[in-house]
Amino acid sequence: MSTPVNKVDDLINLGIGQPGPELLPAGLFHSVSVNASHLGYGDAAGDEGFRETLASWLSVEYGQTVLADQLMVTCGSSNGLDMICNQFARPGDTLLVEEPTYFIALKRFADQGLNVVAIPMDQEGVQPGALEEAIVQHNPALIYTIPTFQNPTGISQSSLRRQALVELVKRYQCPLITDDVYQCLYFEQRPAPPLACYDPEAPVLSIGSFSKILAPGLRLGWIQGGGALRLRLIDSPLLNSGGGLAPVTSALVEPIISGGQLSEHLFQLRQTLQVRRDCLHHCIETRLADRLQVNKPQGGYFLWASRTDGGKAIDGLAAAKKAGVAFLGGTLFGSSPQLATSIRLCFARYGVCDLERGCDRLVRALDQESR
Numbered sequence: 001m002s003t004p005v006n007k008v009d010d011l012i013n014l015g016i017g018q019p020g021p022e023l024l025p026a027g028l029f030h031s032v033s034v035n036a037s038h039l040g041y042g043d044a045a046g047d048e049g050f051r052e053t054l055a056s057w058l059s060v061e062y063g064q065t066v067l068a069d070q071l072m073v074t075c076g077s078s079n080g081l082d083m084i085c086n087q088f089a090r091p092g093d094t095l096l097v098e099e100p101t102y103f104i105a106l107k108r109f110a111d112q113g114l115n116v117v118a119i120p121m122d123q124e125g126v127q128p129g130a131l132e133e134a135i136v137q138h139n140p141a142l143i144y145t146i147p148t149f150q151n152p153t154g155i156s157q158s159s160l161r162r163q164a165l166v167e168l169v170k171r172y173q174c175p176l177i178t179d180d181v182y183q184c185l186y187f188e189q190r191p192a193p194p195l196a197c198y199d200p201e202a203p204v205l206s207i208g209s210f211s212k213i214l215a216p217g218l219r220l221g222w223i224q225g226g227g228a229l230r231l232r233l234i235d236s237p238l239l240n241s242g243g244g245l246a247p248v249t250s251a252l253v254e255p256i257i258s259g260g261q262l263s264e265h266l267f268q269l270r271q272t273l274q275v276r277r278d279c280l281h282h283c284i285e286t287r288l289a290d291r292l293q294v295n296k297p298q299g300g301y302f303l304w305a306s307r308t309d310g311g312k313a314i315d316g317l318a319a320a321k322k323a324g325v326a327f328l329g330g331t332l333f334g335s336s337p338q339l340a341t342s343i344r345l346c347f348a349r350y351g352v353c354d355l356e357r358g359c360d361r362l363v364r365a366l367d368q369e370s371r
């Protein structure tokens, strides 16, 4: 039975790519504290003890050795992206992105006056052949990719694809940013490790974050790899003047990692997200299969659905909002007209009851539209 929607605050907003508040483990922070050493200016690369702990944890997570010296601490993935763009690109430079891609990264690149060139994807992520052609043609300052449980498509690059991309950027010495915020959110098989693990000599900077695996309010993340590129970031006036980033937050998170609570939390989080993915995916497949074709990503936050009739998905947005459900239209994620048939739905923010209600409303909105 579908429920009538009268209040705007009853909106089920599947457009929001954030964890639900019940997934934020406030209790883990009750027993952690800082001491005087964390209250001074920190090491430029970030607190060494924290980087040691993070490196050991990532080594287990990735199944690859990560060293503390290959890490620098950031205030989250967005901050890492900002620092890299500021350091390595100037207005008018070209930056290559896969299409579709994270819409806020696109806004960030546009704000800096970068000339963004889109590279097509296939079921294994960005296409190396097209990427190489674009590198030769545009001599880009940077390349940006989301290799694992991509936002918005949920696609993950295979190990072979990762290897090919690493070899490519090494050959052309073109810095590659891999946005790895969803890397640890796998539901079935562990994905191939971040591209920065493949070759320490390659110009690959992996940006990681605690936002999706612990809490976005921490504003804590890291950059891994990149060799000399990372050293240039660490030797910046920002860090020379202000010291390493987030010394207090990293001191609070360190015991949560070393005490095993992060891994326990993540274990539960993956299970919860898997249940939510299954729920939303099942609802769409069983109730909307004639109108929407939906993927089933093996992790992350998002489903990517495309209209089977080739119609514009965004046309349904107003009707959907009226019915009490919202999503993001595909055109936000790039400039190709084809994106207009797709939508991104986040399954991480709501429990199964709300996801089912959201799907009811989506069905109602599409029914109304086709009347």
Ligand SMILES: Cc1ncc(COP(=O)(O)O)c(C=O)c1O
Pocket: 017, 075, 076, 077, 078, 079, 102, 146, 151, 179, 181, 208, 209, 210, 211, 216, 220, 221
């Ligand atoms: C691909 C991607 N990168 C970065 C972010 C933001 O990460 P952070 O909170 O670490 O800045 C998000 C959040 O939605 C994201 O989807």
